[in-house]
Amino acid sequence: MHIADATRGILGANGIVGAGQNIATGAGLSAKLRGTDQVCACFFGDGSTNQGTFHESLNLASIWRLPVIFVCENNLYGISMHQSRHQAIQDIADRAVAYNIPGVVVDGNDVFAVYEAAKEAIERARNGQGPSLIECKTYRHHGHFEGDPAKYKPAEEVAEWMSKDPIPRLINYMIDNNILSKEEFNDIDSQINDEIKEAIKFAEESPWPPIESVVEDIYTDIVEEVKK
Numbered sequence: 001m002h003i004a005d006a007t008r009g010i011l012g013a014n015g016i017v018g019a020g021q022n023i024a025t026g027a028g029l030s031a032k033l034r035g036t037d038q039v040c041a042c043f044f045g046d047g048s049t050n051q052g053t054f055h056e057s058l059n060l061a062s063i064w065r066l067p068v069i070f071v072c073e074n075n076l077y078g079i080s081m082h083q084s085r086h087q088a089i090q091d092i093a094d095r096a097v098a099y100n101i102p103g104v105v106v107d108g109n110d111v112f113a114v115y116e117a118a119k120e121a122i123e124r125a126r127n128g129q130g131p132s133l134i135e136c137k138t139y140r141h142h143g144h145f146e147g148d149p150a151k152y153k154p155a156e157e158v159a160e161w162m163s164k165d166p167i168p169r170l171i172n173y174m175i176d177n178n179i180l181s182k183e184e185f186n187d188i189d190s191q192i193n194d195e196i197k198e199a200i201k202f203a204e205e206s207p208w209p210p211i212e213s214v215v216e217d218i219y220t221d222i223v224e225e226v227k228k
C-alpha cells in the first residue's frame, strides 16, 4: 500500500490523509527551481480534499505555477462516510476555481479519458502554465480495509459500479477492436497468475526478518536498547 521508490521518482505514500499534496507541491517547486521538465503527479482521495493541506498546496502551486497534477480519485467514500455526508459539493473539480487552475471531471474508470486529461495537464505544466486538478470519478469495490464488511454501501450502488469495472472494460475494448485476441489475453492472465503464485511462495518460504530490523532506518534511542 505505502509504496516508495526514489529511483523511479515515486516519493512515497503515507498514512496521513492529506499529507501528499504538500509533498507534491514541494516536488513541483524542486523541478521548477532545477529547470527540469519533470511533472509531479499526486494521487489522493475525495476525503482528503477537505484537509487544509489540499487548499494550501493548490493555492501555492497555482501562485508559483508549479508543474503538478493533482489527481483526485473520488471513490465516493472516506472509509464508511459517503461523499454527500462529508462534502456540500459533488464535483471536487469545482474547487479548482478558487485557485484559478483548470478543474476537470473525468470518468476514472475509462483509461483513455484519464490518459487524455493527464496528457493535457502535463502539457500545461511543461509549458509553465502551472498545476491542474483532475477528478477521476470511480468507486471502491470492496471495504476500506481487509475484513471490512462494507455494510454502509447499498447493494445496488455496488452492482452499478461493478458493471463499470475499468479492467474488463479495457479488455473488452481491446478484444472488440482487434488490439488483443482472447488467446493473448488468456496468456497474459495466466502469466500474471503464475507470477503472483511465485511471489506468494517466495514470501511464505522466506525466513522471518531479524527482530532488530524493526528499528532499522528510524531515529530513536531504542536501537541501542534492542541491541542489548
Ligand SMILES: Cc1ncc(C[n+]2csc(CCOP(=O)(O)OP(=O)(O)O)c2C)c(N)n1
Pocket (backbone or CB within 6 Å): 015, 016, 017, 018, 044, 045, 046, 047, 048, 049, 073, 075, 077, 078, 079
Ligand atoms: C489526518 C488523518 N485523519 C484521519 C485518518 C484516518 N483515515 C484513514 S483513511 C481515511 C479516509 C480517506 O478517505 P479518502 O481521502 O476519500 O481516501 P480513500 O481511502 O477513499 O481513497 C481516514 C479518515 C488519517 N489516516 N489521517
Ligand SMILES: [Mg+2]
Pocket (backbone or CB within 6 Å): 045, 046, 047, 073, 074, 075, 076, 077, 078, 079
Ligand atoms: Mg475516498
